[in-house]
Amino acid sequence: QVQLVESGGGLVQVGGSLRLSCAASGRTISTYAMGWFRQAPGKDREFVAASNYRDSNTNYADSVKGRFTISRDNAKNTVYLQMNTLRPEDTAVYYCAAVWSSWYVAPISTDQYDYWGRGTQVTVSS
Numbered sequence: 001q002v003q004l005v006e007s008g009g010g011l012v013q014v015g016g017s018l019r020l021s022c023a024a025s026g027r028t029i030s031t032y033a034m035g036w037f038r039q040a041p042g043k044d045r046e047f048v049a050a051s052n053y054r055d056s057n058t059n060y061a062d063s064v065k066g067r068f069t070i071s072r073d074n075a076k077n078t079v080y081l082q083m084n085t086l087r088p089e090d091t092a093v094y095y096c097a098a099v100w101s102s103w104y105v106a107p108i109s110t111d112q113y114d115y116w117g118r119g120t121q122v123t124v125s126s
Contacts, residue, residue: 002027002115004096009120012086016124020081022096022117029053030074033101035113036081038092038122045095049081050106059106063089086124093119 008020022034035050049070051058058070069082079096097113107113 002029002032002098004098004115004117006094006096006117006120009094009122011123011125014086014088014124014126016086017082017084018086018122020083020094020096020120020122022079022081024077024079024098027100028074029072029077029079029098031100031102032098033103033105033107034070034072034079035097035099035107036070036079037095037097037110038090039095039119040092043092045110047108047110048094050108051079052104052106053101057104057106059108083122086122088124088126091122091124093121095119 003025005023036048037045039045049060051070067085072079096117098115099113
């Protein structure tokens, strides 16, 4: 079992930055692919970013490419999502997800992940 706890969300102005953290416990994330997803009110949960277990392959949604960066610190068992140049459409609850994997793939679908955090709210005001 892997427990995931997100933090770092908050209220930020358009063009600002936030760094989300996802602290894992129960297992080391060095053998897990990790992902970030988000869900805005009235919308489905959507993919944001993912990295494979070795952090050697990453995927990003087109809407965040060049603005968001996923990274991990295996020593701290933590995954990060650096979000720059934030837009009002980035407003959502952001979720961290994990799946055990020794593959090159960085999964982009919600049904590919086994473990989820409870989310952290990000609000971008104009």
